[in-house]
Amino acid sequence: MKLRIFLLIGLAITAASCGSKKVVTTTPRTKTVVVKDNPIPLNKTKLPVLTPEKRTAKTTINNTQDYVNKFAPIAIRxxxxxxxxxxxxxxxGILESGSGRSPLAIRSNNHFGIKCHKGWKGKSVTHDDDEIAECFRKYKYxxxxxxxxxxxxxxRKRYAGLFRLKTTDYKNxxxxxxxxxxxxxRKYPVKLISLIRKYNLHQYDYVTPKQLELGAYGKVPTETRSESTAQKNYHTVVKGDTLYSIARKYNTSVASIKKANGLRSNTISIGQQLKVN
Structure with a gap:
């Protein structure tokens, strides 16, 4: 009888000791779970995306004067x-983008016809220029x-000499x-100078930073209704234009355009203004 009692007591002690071991084992596991459930994932910490200093307002560009009024502050900056x-x-910008209305400017906001070149890591589009499907830079704004x-x-070193000129010396x-x-x-300089004189662009070369900040500089007035109508009667040739594509755009014929502009051949050049109706 005494032997049975001793055996039962021994079994009870063994069971109690095993139970205590389970409690000890559970405690660190609980702590481990808590640590894993509350990490700070470093890959979710993102820097703010930088945007242009000042975005131009979304305005409709119907003619070259609209383009000047919209982008003059950017050019001055x-x-x-x-x-x-x-x-x-x-x-x-006027010459290379057709006053913001060329396919390249509309598709990719590329207003200066800058190609990808070696090392360009931004977005790009293909566009026919000197060769078929050349790579041009694409911008968000x-x-x-x-x-x-x-x-x-x-x-680029080849343009270094230009920066010895005054910012008011647009001719050189x-x-x-x-x-x-x-x-x-060959006529690139003449075309630039002609545009500068026609739209009085050289006035912006004299605008001070303070005047730009206050908007207190001589803005070119918006065209009158008659001037705007007259402007629509002309088409400024941009990259990719042909007499055929221009004729289709204005619902006229190649023969009519050639006659109105005294053209003897189908050859046209970028920046050339053609009377279309």
Missing amino acids: EMHKYKIPASITLAQ PETSYEDHSQFLTS WAYGLKKAGYATD
């Missing part, structure tokens, strides 16, 4: 930041195109760009 005449930047245009000129800037190889068109 770039002038004070990079020492490139605002008049030159605007004239190049038009002003990013303006910024990249400034950096393009300042980062125009000829200097051609000499440095910016464009292959």
Whole structure:
């Protein structure tokens, strides 16, 4: 009888000791779970996405004057930041983008026809230019195109001589760009100067940073109704244009355009203004 009692007591002690071991084992496991349930994932910590300093308002561009009024502040800002005449930047934008209405400008906000070149890591589009399906840079905003245009000129040694000129010397800037190889068109400087004079762009070369900040500079007045109507009777040739494509756009014929402009052949050049009706 005594033997049975001793055996039962021994079994009870053994069971109790086993139960205590289970409690000890559970405790650290619970702590481990708590730690794993509350981590701070470092890969979710993101830096804020940088956007352009100032985005231009979404306004309709019906003609070249609209383009000037919209982008003049951007060109002036770039002038004070990079020492490139605002008049030159605007004239190049007008010429290269067809006043913001070329397919390249509409599709990719590329207002200066800048190609991808080696080392470009941004987005791109293909566009027929000197060759078929060439690679051109694509921007999210038009002003990013303006910024990249400034950096393009300042980062290449062949344009270094231009920055010894005054920002009010738009004539030598125009000829200097051609000499440095910016464009292959022999008449490129003449076209830039012509646009600067026609739209009084050189006035922006004299705007101070304070005037820009306050908006207290001589803005070019909006065209009158008669001037706007007259502007629509002309088409500014952009990259990719042909007499046939222009005729289709304005619902006229190639023969009519040639006759109205005194053309003897189908050859046209970028920046040329054609009377279409």
